[in-house]
Amino acid sequence: MAAERAALTPAWQPGQAVRVRASFPPGHVRTPFYVRGKQGVIEGVAGVFANPEELAYGRQGLPRSALYRVRFRQTELWPDYQGQPDDSTVVDLYEHWLAAEVADDD
Amino acid sequence: MTSEHDHPHPHQPDLDDQPFEYHQVMAEAVGELLIEKGVISADDLRRTVELIDSKSPAEGARLVARAWCDGDFKTRVLADVNVAAAELGIDAGGIPIRAVENTAKVHNVICCTLCSCYPRLLLGLPPDWYKARAYRSRVVREPRAVLAEFGLVLPADVEVRVHDSTADLRYLVLPRRPDGSDALSEEELQALVTRDCMIGTAVPQVARG
Amino acid sequence: MASHEHQGRGHHDMGGLAAGPIQRAEHDPAPWEKRVDALLRLLSAPERRIMTVDELRRGIEALGPGAYDQMSYYQRWMASIANNLLEKGVITVDELGHKMAEVEARWQLNAQR
Structure with missing residues (x-):
C-alpha cells in the first residue's frame, strides 16, 4: 500500500483546465451529476485516496486515485445563473473523472 | 399495540x-x-x-479565535486543520479538514450535495437543514438566494465560493474577524464564532450597544 | 450529452434541483440516533473495518427514491447498516428478527410498568 501511494503522481497541477467526463454509469460514484461534462480549473491536489467506487462494494479501493479540488464558475455550471460572474463552486473529484481541456481565454 | x-x-x-x-x-x-x-x-x-x-462548535470556535489572534497559528490552520487543532488539545479525527478563509473578496460556504459530509469530528453533528433536500439542492445552484434566507446578503463584488464536500476532505470556513472586535479577548471572540459562521451561512457579528 | 444521462442520476444526487425554502428548525439528536451514528463509527474503525462509510452510502442510495424521502436521516443509516451486516454475514436475518421481537417485547413491558 505504501509503495503504491508513493508511486502515484497526480497527473494535473493547480491552474490547469480540465473537463469532467460526461459519464453516467449506474452504481456508487462521488462525482455529482451537475459537474459532469463541465469545465473547471484545478484548484489543488487534495492527496491520494482509496477509490470510493471500489470501497462501496466491499473491495479495497485499489488502485488509489489522486483527488483534486476543482473550481467551476457558476456560469459554467448553470448557464442562467443569477448571481455574480465570479461566483464559483469547488468540487472534490478523483482523477479518473477528469480529461484535458484547453483553457478559456479569460 | x-x-x-x-x-x-x-x-x-x-x-x-x-x-x-x-x-x-x-x-x-x-x-x-x-x-x-x-x-x-x-x-x-x-x-x-x-x-x-463531546464534540460541539465550541471546539471550532476556539480554533478560529486563536487563528484571529495569532497569525502564525492561522497559517498552520490553513495548512492543516487537524494538526493545528491538536495544538489546542482538540482531536479532530483522521479525516482531513481543510479551512477555507473568508476575505474581503471571497465568501465561502460549505455543503454536501450527495449526502451529509461535514467536519463532525471537529464541530459535532450537522444541523438538520444541512442534511435536508432544500439546502443540498439549492446552495450550489443559487447560493446568494440561500444565504439571503439565512439573513446574509453579500455585496456584488464579493465572490461566493461554494464547497461541495464530495470526497475525502471536509471543509471548515475560517470567518473574517469582524470590525469593532479589536478590544475583545480571545475568549470573547470565541463567543462570536457560531456554528453557522463555520458553515458559511452566517458571519460573526459584534454585539452593539 | 448522451440522451440517457438522466437515467444515470441517482435520486440522492440532488445538487441544482429545484426545492423549497430551507426549513431551519433543528432537533437535538435522540439517543437512538447517536447509537446508530456510533455503530457506524465502530464498524468502520480501522481496527474492525467491517464496513466502510462508502458501503453505508451505497446502501442508502439503494433504498430507492421513495424511501430516501420518506425515511428520516438515521432511519436510512440504520437500514443501510443492517443490510450491510446481513450481506456480510455478520448477523443473520433470523437472529435480527428474534432480537427485534425481544427488544420490542421488553420495551412494551417497561412501558406498561
Whole structure:
C-alpha cells in the first residue's frame, strides 16, 4: 500500500483546465451529476485516496486515485445563473473523472 | 399495540405516544447482537456515544479565535486543520479538514450535495437543514438566494465560493474577524464564532450597544 | 450529452434541483440516533473495518427514491447498516428478527410498568 501511494503522481497541477467526463454509469460514484461534462480549473491536489467506487462494494479501493479540488464558475455550471460572474463552486473529484481541456481565454 | 392498557401508569411521551419505531428497535437489536457476538463491546458503544456528545462548535470556535489572534497559528490552520487543532488539545479525527478563509473578496460556504459530509469530528453533528433536500439542492445552484434566507446578503463584488464536500476532505470556513472586535479577548471572540459562521451561512457579528 | 444521462442520476444526487425554502428548525439528536451514528463509527474503525462509510452510502442510495424521502436521516443509516451486516454475514436475518421481537417485547413491558 505504501509503495503504491508513493508511486502515484497526480497527473494535473493547480491552474490547469480540465473537463469532467460526461459519464453516467449506474452504481456508487462521488462525482455529482451537475459537474459532469463541465469545465473547471484545478484548484489543488487534495492527496491520494482509496477509490470510493471500489470501497462501496466491499473491495479495497485499489488502485488509489489522486483527488483534486476543482473550481467551476457558476456560469459554467448553470448557464442562467443569477448571481455574480465570479461566483464559483469547488468540487472534490478523483482523477479518473477528469480529461484535458484547453483553457478559456479569460 | 400500545393503545389499550389495562392499568394506569405514568405518562412517558417517548414510549406511549407511538408504537416503537421500526428502525429504533433495529438500532437496539443490532447493537445488542454485535455486543453478544463480541464484534464490539458495550463499553465501545458507550464511549463512542460519549465522544459524539463531546464534540460541539465550541471546539471550532476556539480554533478560529486563536487563528484571529495569532497569525502564525492561522497559517498552520490553513495548512492543516487537524494538526493545528491538536495544538489546542482538540482531536479532530483522521479525516482531513481543510479551512477555507473568508476575505474581503471571497465568501465561502460549505455543503454536501450527495449526502451529509461535514467536519463532525471537529464541530459535532450537522444541523438538520444541512442534511435536508432544500439546502443540498439549492446552495450550489443559487447560493446568494440561500444565504439571503439565512439573513446574509453579500455585496456584488464579493465572490461566493461554494464547497461541495464530495470526497475525502471536509471543509471548515475560517470567518473574517469582524470590525469593532479589536478590544475583545480571545475568549470573547470565541463567543462570536457560531456554528453557522463555520458553515458559511452566517458571519460573526459584534454585539452593539 | 448522451440522451440517457438522466437515467444515470441517482435520486440522492440532488445538487441544482429545484426545492423549497430551507426549513431551519433543528432537533437535538435522540439517543437512538447517536447509537446508530456510533455503530457506524465502530464498524468502520480501522481496527474492525467491517464496513466502510462508502458501503453505508451505497446502501442508502439503494433504498430507492421513495424511501430516501420518506425515511428520516438515521432511519436510512440504520437500514443501510443492517443490510450491510446481513450481506456480510455478520448477523443473520433470523437472529435480527428474534432480537427485534425481544427488544420490542421488553420495551412494551417497561412501558406498561
